[in-house]
Amino acid sequence: MDGIIDRYNKKVIEGAQRIARNKEIPVIERLLMAITSLNVSGAVSEEVMTHIHKPQNALMHQKMQQVLFLEITPIFTSIIQDGIDENIFHTVYPYESVEMLLVYATTILDDGMIELTDEEQLQRMRAFAFNAERMLGTEQEMISQQLMKILTKE
Incomplete structure (x- = not known):
């Protein structure tokens, strides 16, 4: 399982x-x-x-998330920094904002963690976009509109 987790993380x-x-x-x-x-x-x-989402394998799931947070947060922060440079985002906490967004995205929106209906998942994604806009200091609906475009492509 460690090998699978490592391949997944990579x-x-x-x-x-x-x-x-x-x-x-x-x-x-x-x-x-x-x-x-x-x-x-x-x-x-x-x-x-x-298997990973079974309660007895919580440590394995935690290991996956820990590596992702350590590796993914700086990657996402670079995107936020690009947005700050382009005057799209206005936050003095880009790294910490990414951490908060990742915690929500990898917990609530993780298919295996919490069972949600399609309607509940869509509502959570709308709330995610709404709160991301405030956290990142961008114009209202800027992230929400783009998220809906991405979701309708899938």
Whole structure:
């Protein structure tokens, strides 16, 4: 299982890095793409994810999240910094804001952690965008509108 977790983490980190480096993608779209790239469903089999989310395997899940927070937070912070440089985001806490967004995204929006209906998941995503706008100091609806575009493409 450690090997599976390591491969999963490497795949997710590489995907986030690839997105963060692509300066041709607008900052908000890049941020949302990076967040949605964390969705574990496509990275490992459903059977493995079911196993990882069992209560007796909480330590394994925690290990996955710990590596992700240590590796992903700086990657996402670079996207936020690009947004600050472009006068899109206005926060004095880019790193800490990313941590808060990641905790929510990897807990509430993680398919295996909390069972949500499609309607509940959509509501959580709207709330996520709403609060991200405030935390990052961007215009109202700027993240929400982009999130809806991404969701309707899928």
